Amino acid sequence: xxxxxxxxxxxxxxxxxxxxxxxxxxxxxxxxxxxxxxxxxxxxxxxxxxxxxxxxxxxxxxxxxxxxxxxxxxxxxxxxxxxxxxxxxxxxxxxxxxxxxxxxxxxxxxxxxxxxxxxxxxxxxxxxxxxxxxxxxxxxxxxxxxxxxxxxxxxxxxxxxxxxxxxxxxxxxxxxxxxxxxxxxxxxxxxxxxxxxxxxxxxxxxxxxxxxxxxxxxxxxxxxxxxxxxxxxxxxxxxxxxxxxxxxxx
Numbered sequence: 654x655x656x657x658x659x660x661x662x663x664x665x666x667x668x669x670x671x672x673x674x675x676x677x678x679x680x681x682x683x684x685x686x687x688x689x690x691x692x693x694x695x696x697x698x699x700x701x702x703x704x705x706x707x708x709x710x711x712x713x714x715x716x717x718x719x720x721x722x723x724x725x726x727x728x729x730x731x732x733x734x735x736x737x738x739x740x741x742x743x744x745x746x747x748x749x750x751x752x753x754x755x756x757x758x759x760x761x762x763x764x765x766x767x768x769x770x771x772x773x774x775x776x777x778x779x780x781x782x783x784x785x786x787x788x789x790x791x792x793x794x795x796x797x798x799x800x801x802x803x804x805x806x807x808x809x810x811x812x813x814x815x816x817x818x819x820x821x822x823x824x825x826x827x828x829x830x831x832x833x834x835x836x837x838x839x840x841x842x843x844x845x846x847x848x849x850x851x852x853x854x855x856x857x858x859x860x861x862x863x864x865x866x867x868x869x870x871x872x873x874x875x876x877x878x879x880x881x882x883x884x885x886x887x888x889x890x891x892x893x894x895x896x897x898x899x900x901x902x903x
Contacts, residue, residue, distance in 0.1 A: 655681070659751070663705050669869070676867035677705060683866040684708040686769055688761070688789055689779030690737035691715070692846065693803045695727035696855030697777050697862070702745035702752045704863050709745065710769065712757035713737040724848040766792035775862050778802045779855070783829070787899075790825035793817060794900045799865055799872075800825065803858045806844050808881035810854035813891065814861050814873045817900065820893075827894040828876060850881050 655663070655678065666672045685706050687694050690713035698711055717725070717732045717740055727741040742756040761769065770776050770792040778789045778800060786802065793800040793815065800815045802825055816822040857877075864870045876889045895901055 654678075659705075662749075662751075666704065671869035672867050676869055680705045680863065680867050681707040683775070684773045685710070685862060685866070686773040686776045687711040687779055688766075688776065688785070689713055689781070690725075690727060690741040691721065691779065691781070692724045692851030693805060693855040693858065694737075694777075694779035695725045695741060696852050697779055697803075697859045698727055698741045698745050699748060700856060700859035701777075701862060702749045702754070704859070705749070706752065706863075706866060708753045708755075710755040710757065710773065711738050711741055711745075712759075712761055712769075713741070714758065714760045724846060724851050726852070761788075763788055763792065767795055770798045771796040773798060775865055776800050777858055777862055778825075779858070781806075786825055786829075787831060790815065791899055794824050801858045801861045801865075803854045805851045805854045806846055808847050808850060810850050810879040810881065811876060812854055812857045812861070812873065812879075813876045814865075816872060822874075823891050823893040824897060824900040826899040827897045828891050830894070831898070847881055850879075853879060853881070 663677050667674055667677050683706050685701055687697055690711050701709055715737050717728045717735050717737055719733055721728060727744045732740040736758040738756040738758050742754045745752060745754050766788055776789060776793050776798055778786055780786060790800060794817050797817045802813050804811050815824050861873050865872055875891050878887050
């Protein structure tokens, strides 16, 4: 049960009819896995901790660099050279010391991803490589855990939620078949990215995770894309691919 300090901390969420005491308690009892503690992972991590997700695991093998600080708001100048998961974990704990945080400071192989996904209520993909996205998607499909996927590059971003519990929901491989992509996605280091864009998409990811965990509203369906230069959103329906090599019949 929440004490008076917790009731005060989360009061602005609790007063929402869609959340209320029960929804906030579900958040406190929930366990979220964030893969990637960079541009997208930073706002995701901070907002999930602030919102009161009780247990959060965050994984990243990279170290903080000076060029990251333009957009990766979970890290500060003093964190340059530190592991990103460890740095983000400290920022989350400073924001909400009641949140139980586990930092994993290495790349996760397929078996580790599946094991971790199975013990969490939602997975948030905040990576920037197709190889990582496919591996995370496969882990979520095999364990039946919802996946909130985001991407941001230059002035463009996108978000999709994939829920294996829903028979009509596609998976990431339905949207981007492995044979149709290159080995790696465009990276910010190669293509650039405007600083607030990752905040827009990361906040959208965090919102969907909070809705999913608290039971508020309806989960996002399909694919949403954002054009930062024009300030416009577009939404696309994404059907499940019956021939998908990941979520299709075997």
